[in-house]
Structure formats: C-alpha cells, structure tokens
Amino acid sequence: MLKQFFIICSGADTNILNDCSKGEQNKYAGIGATVFFTALMAFIAASYALFTVFDNAFIAVGFGFIWGLLIFNLDRYIVSTLKKTGHFADEMIQATPRIILAVIIAVVISKPLELKIFEKEIDRVLLEQKNEYTLANKNQIAEQFTPQIETLRQTITELQNEIATKEAEVNALYNTYISEAEGTAGTKLLGKGPVYKEKRDKHDAALEELQQLKQNNQDKINIIESEISKLQSDYNNQVTSSQPIINDFDGLMARVNALSKLPWLPSFFIFLLFLAIETSPIFAKLLSPKxxxxxxxxxxxxxxxxxxxxxxxxxxxxxxxxxxxxxxxxxxxxxxxxxxxxxxxxxxxxxxxxxxxxxxxxxxxx
Missing domain, CATH: 1.20.5 (Single alpha-helices involved in coiled-coils or other helix-helix interfaces)
Structure with a gap:
C-alpha cells in the first residue's frame, strides 16, 4: 500500500509499471518518496515562515498545507515530464529548466528552516538591532524637540543674566552710599549728608527695580519651564509610543536579514542538502539507463x-x-x-x- 502510494507520488503510469520488474517499481517508489517528503518539508517550512508573519497557527498551517501541495505538484510534474530518449544531450536540454525550478524550490524550502535552526543566533542579532534602533529613534525624536528646548533654556539664561546684572548694579550703588557714609569715597566727609541721601535714594530705587525685575523674570521663567516640561513630556510620549514598533521588529524579512549577518557556511550547507534532495529524482532519471x-x-x-x-x-x-x-x-x-x-x-x-x-x-x- 505504501509502495503504491509512493509510485503515485512519482507521477509514473501505474498500469505500465505493474508489468515491470520489482526493481523498476522500487526505483519509482523511491523517487515518489523523495517527492512526498520534500513536499512535507515544504509544508513545515512554509507553516513556520507564515507563523512569523501572521502569529496565528491555524492560518499558518492552512496556507502551509496549500504550499506543500503546490510543491508536491511541481516536483511530481518535474519528475514525470522528464522523458528518457537515449541521448544524454537531449535529456540535459529537457532537464535544464527543471533543474533551475528545483533550485528555486530548494531555496524557498531551506530558508524558513534555516530561520528555525538558527533562531537563537537570529534573536541575538535582532536584539542588537533593536537596541540600535531604540537609540537612533530617541535621537531622531530628540532632534525634533531639542532646538525648542535649547532656545527656551537660552531665554531662561538671558533672564537670569538680566537679574544678575541688575544685582551687580544694586550692589555697586550700595557700596557707593556706604563709602559716602564712612567718608572713604565721594566727598570724603564722615556722616550721612545730602550726598549720602542722594546716593541712598538712588540705591533704594534700583533695589526696588531689582525686586520687580526678579518677580517679572521669575514669572517668565516659570512659564518657560512649564513649556520645557511639556516638550519633554511629549518627547517621552513619542519615545514610548514608538517603542512597540521596534519591539515588534522580528518579522520574516527582519529574520532573513539577521540570518544574512551570521556566518554563511552553515546556511549554505543546509541549502545544499535541500538542493540535493530536490534534484536527486532528476539526476536519478538522467544518470540511469533507459x-x-x-x-x-x-x-x-x-x-x-x-x-x-x-x-x-x-x-x-x-x-x-x-x-x-x-x-x-x-x-x-x-x-x-x-x-x-x-x-x-x-x-x-x-x-x-x-x-x-x-x-x-x-x-x-x-
């Protein structure tokens, strides 16, 4: 029963093959088994690849089953349409497009399985990329907010410098009228005379202006600091909202790109294995006598x-x-x-x- 099933998988004419020797039947049963198990591997590979895309086992298995049937049909067609003519050159001309198709199928089947085999290594590469993307994302978002924040901070600095300048002016006036009272500067007369009163009034007026300036500038600084706080909050919100996109950066294409960053030799040998499996029925027919x-x-x-x-x-x-x-x-x-x-x-x-x-x-x- 199993032998008959594999013969059907090979695409051979069962009515003709039943009249042939057991060895001939076993040959086509082996070809059919290769076709069947290649389709089975294609089903597994496609299911895994689609699961990374849809995150749904039922959808992945359903489409994977359809893909496995498609590969089964292609392989069966490739093997069954390759005719023995007795002339190797003619047979090679027949086989060339079929070999090219077999190479394409081998690549399609082997790549998802490579992703699964090297999953841990790929996850490490993806983690590094996610960290890089996170830093780059923060820098890019910061470029949108940093100029505004720096401008506002520069304004705060200017307001503070204005207060400091006024304080220095007030301190200078204070030293002037104290020196006048002590007789160490100005008129050199000890005591609080008319000049002292004039300088004291000038200092008091400047001190009052300083107090008013501090009050006004502090109100402005408070408003600017609230704007800076809002900008920083917007920056944090954008970073937080965009982070899930980076965290979900582990789809099929991302994994394929991550796989390309790993050493190529192991992947190449896995591809060669599937290429050998996929082309073995073709070469078995080419090399075997009529x-x-x-x-x-x-x-x-x-x-x-x-x-x-x-x-x-x-x-x-x-x-x-x-x-x-x-x-x-x-x-x-x-x-x-x-x-x-x-x-x-x-x-x-x-x-x-x-x-x-x-x-x-x-x-x-x-």
Whole structure:
C-alpha cells in the first residue's frame, strides 16, 4: 500500500509499471518518496515562515498545507515530464529548466528552516538591532524637540543674566552710599549728608527695580519651564509610543536579514542538502539507463502517435477523393439539355413572380 502510494507520488503510469520488474517499481517508489517528503518539508517550512508573519497557527498551517501541495505538484510534474530518449544531450536540454525550478524550490524550502535552526543566533542579532534602533529613534525624536528646548533654556539664561546684572548694579550703588557714609569715597566727609541721601535714594530705587525685575523674570521663567516640561513630556510620549514598533521588529524579512549577518557556511550547507534532495529524482532519471518502463511508455506513446497520423492521413485522402468525385460529377452534368431546360423554366417562373409582386406593390401605393 505504501509502495503504491509512493509510485503515485512519482507521477509514473501505474498500469505500465505493474508489468515491470520489482526493481523498476522500487526505483519509482523511491523517487515518489523523495517527492512526498520534500513536499512535507515544504509544508513545515512554509507553516513556520507564515507563523512569523501572521502569529496565528491555524492560518499558518492552512496556507502551509496549500504550499506543500503546490510543491508536491511541481516536483511530481518535474519528475514525470522528464522523458528518457537515449541521448544524454537531449535529456540535459529537457532537464535544464527543471533543474533551475528545483533550485528555486530548494531555496524557498531551506530558508524558513534555516530561520528555525538558527533562531537563537537570529534573536541575538535582532536584539542588537533593536537596541540600535531604540537609540537612533530617541535621537531622531530628540532632534525634533531639542532646538525648542535649547532656545527656551537660552531665554531662561538671558533672564537670569538680566537679574544678575541688575544685582551687580544694586550692589555697586550700595557700596557707593556706604563709602559716602564712612567718608572713604565721594566727598570724603564722615556722616550721612545730602550726598549720602542722594546716593541712598538712588540705591533704594534700583533695589526696588531689582525686586520687580526678579518677580517679572521669575514669572517668565516659570512659564518657560512649564513649556520645557511639556516638550519633554511629549518627547517621552513619542519615545514610548514608538517603542512597540521596534519591539515588534522580528518579522520574516527582519529574520532573513539577521540570518544574512551570521556566518554563511552553515546556511549554505543546509541549502545544499535541500538542493540535493530536490534534484536527486532528476539526476536519478538522467544518470540511469533507459529501462523497461521507459521502453513501454515510449511504445504506448508512439502507438498513439502512429494511430493519430494514420487517421489524419486517411481523412486527408478521403477529402481529396471527395473533391475529385464532385468535380467529375458536375462536369458530366454541365452539358445536359434536360438540366438546362429545367433551370430555364424555373428562372422564367421566378421572373414572372417578381414582376407580379412588383405590380401589386405599386398598385397598393396608388
């Protein structure tokens, strides 16, 4: 039962193969087993690849099953349409497009399995990339907010410098009127005279201006600091909202790119393994001599071809004979008076009928 199933998988004609030797049947059973297990591996590989895309086992298995059937059908077609002609060059011409197709199938099957085999190494590469993307994302978002924040901080610094300048001015006035009172500067007179009062009033006025300036600038600084706080909050919100996108950066294409950053030799050997499996039925047919099955299949195909050609030639000869007979028949009756008189009579009747019809039509109009 299993042997018959694998023979069906090989695409061989079971009616012909049943009349062949056991060795011939085993050969095609082996080819069919290769086709079946290749399709099974394609189903597993496609299911895993699609699971990384959809994150849904039912969808992945469903599409993976369809993909496995497609690969099974392609492999079965490749093997079953490769005919043994007895000429290696002709067989190679037949096999070349099939080998190219087999290489493509091997790549498609092997790549998802490589992703699964090297999953831990790929996860490490993806983690490094995610960290890099996180830092780059923060820098890119910061470029949107940093100029505004720096401008606002520069404004705060200018307001603080304005207060410091005014304080220095007030301190200088304080030192001036104290020195006047002590007699160490100005008029050099000890005591609080008119000059002292004038300088003291000037200091007090500047001190009052300083207090007002501090109050005004502090209000401005508070407003600016609230704006800075809002910008920093917006920055943190954008970083937080964009981080899940980076965290989800582990799809199929990301894993394929991460796999390309790993050493290529292990992946290459896995590809060679699947390439050998995929092309083994083709090369088995190419390298094996023309067997009993091939001769029987060729006999059936040539028998049908011969029968079709015979029927075609027979129909062409029949048509040619029919044309010749018709030509002779019409040529023989061409000169008969009886046929001429009969057609003359009918033509006369037709002309009379046309004349009567025309007359009646014109009469009705009038």
């Amino acid at each position: 067997s009993a099955y091939d001769f029987r299949l060729e006999n059936e195909e040539t028998a049908i071809k011969t029968n079709v050609l015979q029927n075609k030639n027979q129909r062409e000869a029949l048509l040619k004979t029919e044309f010749a007979i018709n030509d002779r028949v019409y040529k023989d009756i061409e000169t008969e008076d009886e046929l001429y008189n009969y057609k003359r009579k009918k033509a006369r009747e037709l002309l009379q009928l046309q004349a009567d019809t025309f007359f009646n039509h014109q009469k009705n109009i009038l």
